[in-house]
Amino acid sequence: MAEKRDEQDWWRGSVTYQIYPRSFMDANDDGIGDLAGIIQRLDYVAALGVDAIWLSPVFPSPMKDMGYDVSDYTDIDPGFGTLAEFDALVDKAHKLGLKVIIDQVLSHSSDQHPFFAESRSSRDNPKSDWYVWADPNHDGTPPNNWQSIFGGAAWTWDSRRRQYYFHNFLKEQPDWNFHNPAVQDYLLDSMRFWLERGVDGFRLDTVNFYFHDRLLRDNPANYLPWAQQALKPFDMQFCLFSKNQPENIGFLERMRALLDEYDARTTVGEVGDSHLSLELMGEYTSGKRLHMAYSFEMLGPNFSAEHFRSRILRFFTGAPEGWPCWAFSNHDVPRHVGRWLDHAADQDALAKQAAAMLLSFEGSVCLYQGEELGLVDTQLSFDELTDPDGIAFWPEYKGRDGCRTPMVWDDKAPNAGFSRANKTWLPVKAPQQARAVSTQDGRADSVLEFYRQMLALRRAEPDLRNGRIHFLDLPEPVLGYERGADLLCLFNLSTEPASVDLEGPVQGLLTQGATLTGSRVNLKANGFVIGKKMTG
Incomplete structure (x- = not known):
């Protein structure tokens, strides 16, 4: 418990x-x-x-x-x-x-929310400015270059209001007007x-x-080196104006x-x-x-x-x-x-x-x-x-379903014990059921x-919850740090062995693939030590 x-x-x-x-x-x-x-x-x-x-x-x-x-x-x-x-x-x-x-x-609702239905019904109803609406450019295009995370422009035309509404995600997810x-x-x-x-x-x-930026200014191009090879147009922009606004504070x-x-x-x-x-x-x-x-x-x-x-x-x-x-x-x-x-x-x-x-x-x-x-x-x-x-974005991006498949409880039960239904919303497959x-x-x-x-x-050692972290100056592939005054953590982030010489011996509390000999720690592939520094 x-x-x-x-x-x-x-x-x-x-x-x-x-x-x-x-x-x-x-x-x-x-x-x-x-x-x-x-x-x-x-x-x-x-x-x-x-x-x-x-x-x-x-x-x-x-x-x-x-x-x-x-x-x-x-x-x-x-x-x-x-x-x-x-x-x-x-x-x-x-x-x-x-x-x-x-x-x-809170950033957006469904387009089936009753307030959005009201907002889109006219330009002068009580909820008319509860979402982000904007007039088109003179050529009918959206008011700026903002992109949706799920692909395409972040603006969808609504024929009732003859305006565009803003959505950072799906067109079925209109953004609230927090202003x-x-x-x-x-x-x-x-x-x-x-x-x-x-x-x-x-x-x-x-x-x-x-x-969002009240002036609806265009986002600049993403200046990071990987941006022009990005899969999504959204990632080709530095979202300076479509989010991260100071009014959020x-x-x-x-x-x-x-x-x-x-x-x-x-x-x-x-x-x-x-x-x-x-x-x-x-x-x-x-x-x-x-x-x-x-x-x-x-x-x-x-x-x-x-x-x-x-x-x-x-x-x-x-x-x-x-x-x-x-x-x-x-x-x-x-x-x-x-x-x-x-x-x-x-x-x-x-x-x-x-x-x-x-x-x-x-x-x-x-x-x-x-x-x-x-x-x-x-x-x-x-x-x-x-x-x-x-x-x-299939097949270059396979989406998020792969990490959302059902929890696996029982390797002997149908659907790994998640459900007795003939079909689950996402399938349970053998590699997951085996674990x-x-x-x-x-x-x-x-x-x-x-x-x-x-x-x-973590519960038994208060420093693992509350102790300040202090990193050791160690070369790759070893990550090392102290938590509080006495706890020491060392991790070999590679498939090759690594060794670390410390100032003094360490008592291992939880280890994997580690040998502690005096002040020397030998770590096998993916080895680690969480221990206490020994004094006296």
Whole structure:
């Protein structure tokens, strides 16, 4: 059972387990996960030793973007269950010592939201300026060059208003006009609804996308070297005006004031940007704004000591009072074990090393369901896809479905114990089923048991949660750092052996492929040591 941590800043150094509800557990056998299924499996999550769960969106939605297109911010989609079941989930989680964080998709709504239907009906209705509308250029083209992340212009023509509306994502996901204070009030009120129901915090989707430039100025070209080879036109721009606007700070301060009306609540904002993510993370978590922020800085292919060291140093140097939340995987990117397999002796060794590294970084941590099993992405054919991003850019980009396939519970059961339906919304395939919980639970050398050990160590050693990080000056491929005064962490990020000479001996607390002889540490491929410096 998770240790109970009710102090006001429980989130600082916490570990949150992300649940993707469609794929976690299906209790009614319709092939799609649901709240009742999550309730059935909460004991498993609590037994891992995490502090909180994060639920991806469960609100009413047409599911054009799998729930990230919300049509009602204060209810539960019938496909996931009911408000009563949500309340039961929160109640059980709290009894198990788990906090509950829910996704809030505030930058945009579904085009099926009743306010958008009203807004698009005319130019003078009460909701006419609740979304971002603009006149065409004289030649009928969109008002500027902004691009949608999912491909094509970020503007869609609406014949009723004879104007374009703005959408950073799908055309079915129109952006709210945050320059209208009434929009801010409405969205804050929807957050209050969930706070009153007992949620402990919010994960804020695309938190730097809320405001747009009032003047609708063109974005400049992306000056980074890789931009002209980018797959998506969106990535060929430096999004100077379509997001990251200074007015965002005022809204985050309003949001923080709301949360401060309640005890022990938190926010973690997703900061997605190719240029400024670490700077924005720091800016957004300094002062009375967000509690935590995380980005895609560690969700890519880079796997080197320099990369991880520089990301952490850059954040804390730029924002000494800010607070990061690090993650290696989530529902939007390929699973990290698959991304980094070229740097691995074997899949399990890499999975364990990644867990030890992530869970010993300074900051808070998000784990994505299934990473504790060492899963890689499921290989899907085009006809199996549901993700609009993958469908649009196939085959060069296969989308996000590969990391979203159902959780694998039982290697002997149909659909790996996720569902008894004849067909699940995404398929369960043999490589994932072979790593089901049933094959790893209680097996001392399994990835699952290692996650439990590492999470227990993080709880037992306060410096792993709260100690400041100090990096050692070591050459590639070894990443080394101290946490607090006494803890030492060394990781060999290669498939070749490496050695490190220290100032004194170290007592190993948790190791893999490591030999400690006096002050010398020998590390095999993907070897690591988390230990205490010995004195006297």
